[in-house]
Amino acid sequence: MGAPMFFVGLLVPIREALALIPQILVGGYIRHFAVRKWFWVIGSAIEGASILAMGLLAMFGVSGSLAGWLIIGLLVLFSCARGVASVAAKDTLGKTVSKGKRGKVSGYAATLSGIVACAVGAYFALAPSDFRPDWLLYGLLILAGISWFAAATAYARIPELPGATEGARGISDLLTAQIKLLLQDRELQKFLLARALMIATALVGPVYVTLAQSRTGQELSALGWLMLATGLASTLSASFWGALSDYSSRATMAMAAAIAGILGFAVLAASYLLPAAMTHIGFYAAVLFILGIAHAGVRIGRKTHIVDLAGGDRKAEYVAVSNTLIGILLLMIGGLVSILLSFGAEAAIAALSTMALLGALTAYRLTHAQAPD
Structure with a gap:
């Protein structure tokens, strides 16, 4: 669409950060409602409208x-809207799907979405x-927007039993509790520093795509390789990273970063x-595949570490603090x-790669969260 390079660097941070930051606030507010599926329905409809507007x-x-600026x-x-839907989805899942089946439901959804992403990526690549x-990409955006509306319609038909509304906390109480936890827990501080540095693995992907487009002139092909490579990398490496993180989540994060x-x-x-x-698209496909493997390791490692690090019933508090701060x-x-x-893709790659290496060093120095209690 001919937008300046400046906007490329904002896409991933805005997409991820604004889905994370509101979660603790929404989580406290949603607790006041006995039936919470409508938060997901409304959130999904807003997501669909946003994507549909981008395509148009x-x-x-x-x-x-x-x-x-309009896309931003x-x-x-x-x-x-994604952040609101995320909170509502976890709550509704807990009330509509029995324990022992929730992981399978999430796994099936992730697998299906991965297959679709790989198929679309393979076609464009x-x-x-x-x-x-060019109109094919616009058409896919419009189709995706319509799909969100269809999902909202289907979700609205899910029978949800009313949940408890006791224990709901105000926003000020939630924020005070988060700040207190952050200031008191030294190990959590070190983990958040490592996670902040490892943000680089998520931000550098679009930079590689931008570099590929400028060096090869193949815009849709470069986007296709990104989708295909990251989808395959995550699918093929997830089991390895999962097993390694159960043994040592800090080593998983350090190696991947x-x-x-x-x-x-x-x-x-x-x-x-x-x-x-640098003029061959295959070079960037290999780069994106390796990056996809690394980013999958960082994601799995940090999720395992924060859960294993939290003691007793403090998992939700640790995740809330982590997501809020990382979003900012x-x-x-x-x-x-x-x-x-603005100074070139190479400058951004150098800075983000340095961050990733510092994140690896910081992660390796964390406490071994899988050590027996």
């Missing part, structure tokens, strides 16, 4: 900075250019030593990455 903007040829605005709306017109950091500097070295390789940091770091992108 592209289809009608809106471009330049105007397109960038719609993404803000989408992400906030491998189909001849004549079969990849180190892979992402080393990969970044390898790409920078290749841009100077092997410039011809995502916005700040994303803004810095956007500024760096």
Whole structure:
């Protein structure tokens, strides 16, 4: 859509941060309602409307900075709705699906979405250019928006028993409890520092895609390789990372973040030593595949670590503090990455790769959360 590079660095931070930050606030508010599925229904409808509007903007040829700001605005709306839906989904799942089956339900959903992502990515990556017109991408966005409306309709039909409304806490009480926990728990502080540095593994993906588009001139193909590579990488490596994180979550995070950091500097070295390789889309496919493996390790490792680190009934508190703080940091770091992108993708890759390596070192120095009590 011809938007300046500045906007690329904002996409992931806004998408992730604004889905994380409101969760603790929504979690306290939603507790006042006995039936909570309607929060998901409304959230899904807003998500669908946001994506549908993005597709229409592209289809009608809106471009330049105007397109960038409109997309950012719609993404803000989408992400906030996503955060609300996330809280409601976890609550509704607990009341509608029996214990022992919830993981399977989530697993089936993740597998199906992964298959769809890989199929779409494979088409954009491998189909001849004549079969990849620009309008196809816009059409997919519109179709995705319609799918969210269909999901909202289906979710509204789920029978949900009223839940308890006792124990609901005000926003000020929730925030006070979070700040107190953060200031008192030294190990949580170190974990959050490691997680903040490892944000780089999520932010660097779009930068590689931008670099691929500028060096190869294959915009839709580059996007397709991103979808295919990350989908395959996550699917193929999840079992390995899961087993390793059960043994040592800190080692999992450290290894995965180190892979992402080393990969970044390898790409920078290749841009100077092997410039011809930088013009082939296959080079970026390999880079994105390796990054996908690394990012999957970081995600699985940190999720395992925070749950195993929390003692007794404090898991929800630890997750709430972690998500809120990381959401704020995502916005700040994303803004810095956007500024760096103004100087070129290489500058952003160098900074994010350094962050990943520092995150690996910090993660390795964490307490062994899987040690017997």
